[in-house]
Amino acid sequence: MLQKQPSELALLCEEFRKNNHIEPAQFEQYQVKRGLRNPDGTGVMAGLTHICNVHGYLIADGEKIPDEGRLTYRGINVKDIVDGCTRENRFGYEEVAWLLLFGTQPTREQLEKFNRILSSYRELPEYFAEDMIIKAPSKDIMNKLGRSVLALYSYDSNPDETSLENIMRQSISLIARMPTIMTYAYQVKRRHYDKKSMYFHPIKPEHSTAESILRSIRPDKKFNDEEAKLLDLLMIIHAEHGGGNNSTFTTRVLSSSGTDTYAAISAAIGSLKGPKHGGANHRVMQMMECVKEKVKDWKDEDEVEAFLEKIVRKEEGDHSGLIYGQGHAIYTLSDPRAVILKTHAQRLAKEKGMDDEFALYQLVEKLAPKAFLNVKGDKKVISANVDFYSGLVYKMLGLPEDLYTPMFAVSRIAGWCAHRIEEVETSNRIIRPAYKSLVDSQKYIPLDERK
Structure with a gap:
């Protein structure tokens, strides 16, 4: 049986991957702050503002301490x-x-x-x-x-x-x-x-x-x-x-x-x-539909936890390994927006006859940190973020x-x-961070002499 030949696009992608790989260790070697994040996960200070403050942790003796x-x-x-x-x-x-x-x-x-x-x-x-x-x-x-x-x-x-x-x-x-x-x-x-x-x-x-x-x-x-x-x-x-x-x-x-x-x-x-930003509320709803479909007993903590572990292992959900709606770049013990929404979601769930579904959300919120700990050994303090409950509230409001x-x-x-x-x-100054070049010098080769 003849093997299917790779497409022109596949060959082009292969050419890119061959010449553009960057080892993860090189980011540490050159002290590159990927995502404009410091090693402890805090953001690089890039500006000053009067508009808003987002507080999620304390810093004491150089250590990041979780906070409400x-x-x-x-x-x-x-x-x-x-x-x-x-x-x-x-x-x-x-x-x-x-x-x-x-x-x-x-x-x-x-x-x-x-x-x-x-x-x-x-x-x-x-x-x-x-x-x-x-x-x-x-x-x-x-x-x-x-x-x-x-x-x-x-x-x-x-x-x-x-x-x-x-x-x-x-x-x-x-x-x-x-x-x-x-x-x-x-x-x-x-x-x-x-x-x-x-x-x-x-x-x-x-x-x-x-x-x-x-x-x-x-x-x-x-x-x-x-x-x-x-x-x-x-x-x-x-x-x-x-x-x-x-x-x-x-x-x-x-x-x-x-x-x-x-x-x-x-x-x-x-x-x-992007699904890592505002699109996350949509991903939460897709993930929860998957949980509701494949978990037989929504009240069984062991079954829900086992399924969440499958999501973290990339065996279920969208195979990203992410439990959407859990964790935040800044918030640790709590996301104040999620706290506000959760209260209203609970009240609305009673009115709409969706108590069981809301209880499942609460259970996923409770068990998500344990799933990450069991699968990855990740002890990071995480809590539900605003995206976890916003989609549910939109759903109960009848928004498509x-x-x-x-x-x-x-x-x-x-x-x-x-x-x-x-x-x-x-x-009044253009934002222009730096990138370290990893390219070695090479000579120009005339077209007909290239191999």
Whole structure:
């Protein structure tokens, strides 16, 4: 039997691998901080910011000590923001956007005016939806978000100016328009790829961002106040997470080059799409579906633990060896966002009759560290991160899985814009780290003499 010959592409890939291997030991030899991480896992200090602080551990005598997680926006604990809005029974995402952009807590008058400005920007430019979204459907909403944001450059009469006034105008318009782009892209995806009906509902100026999203994605336009407030809570805790997370750092890297707002934000969306970043909530849901399907008794700790060990050994799941939603680059004992979400997820699970599924999530959260210890001997302190429960809450809210990561982007746009403005206004130096070259010198060989 004749063996199948390798394809041209396979041969090209083989040529690459033959000439481009880097031994892992060489990173240590040259003290390369892969992922811009120090040897103890902490991030390399790359900048200064007033916008956000992410606290997950203490340093004492040069040792990293696990600690309860804290997330603060402009010095205010995000839990206090959530609790305040809940206590006053009002929406908070727009207030958080103001806080991140300007650094102060808005007065009632300032917030009402800001809401009116956001509302005035929600509509897309004339024919934008037809030309950029309807005529070019995408099965992936994140890619459509990135393409559409980049396309808004062509509809801006002053796209390149990097004055504070111009970037602020662009930022506010993007915060307002991202949800509209997302919901349009979702409806078009439904029609083109899922062969279902699509709906374009008129935007109500009086609606909050969360209300506007729910109304736009539901055929009957109906939602209740509790659902909208819960989606608003999700948006609050996703709005910002420091300058070092991958998508925000991407925003700052591009902004440092002097490029336009649309290019910087589009790149951030591409970063967030990755399964190691914002796309993780989608992977959590896929992983948990696998657990639910293959674990017979969801309450049997031994059976659940054994299955998680199979995931770590790359025998189950997506064979990555990762238990998605567990562990974080900074948080150790707890992710404050996950703590907030877990409380609301538990309450909602009771209402939706999903107690057993929620209990399984809790069990996976409990047993994941033990699975890593048993398989890899990894004693690192880990806890559930925000992605572990966010997908479940979206599911219980009836949001389609297509929108889990896009909702993250629609929320994080406020943080991205705040960091872009800060980078342009305060740093004024292009970000340019160094790479050590491992190539030996060689002579140029004329083409006909090469072997």
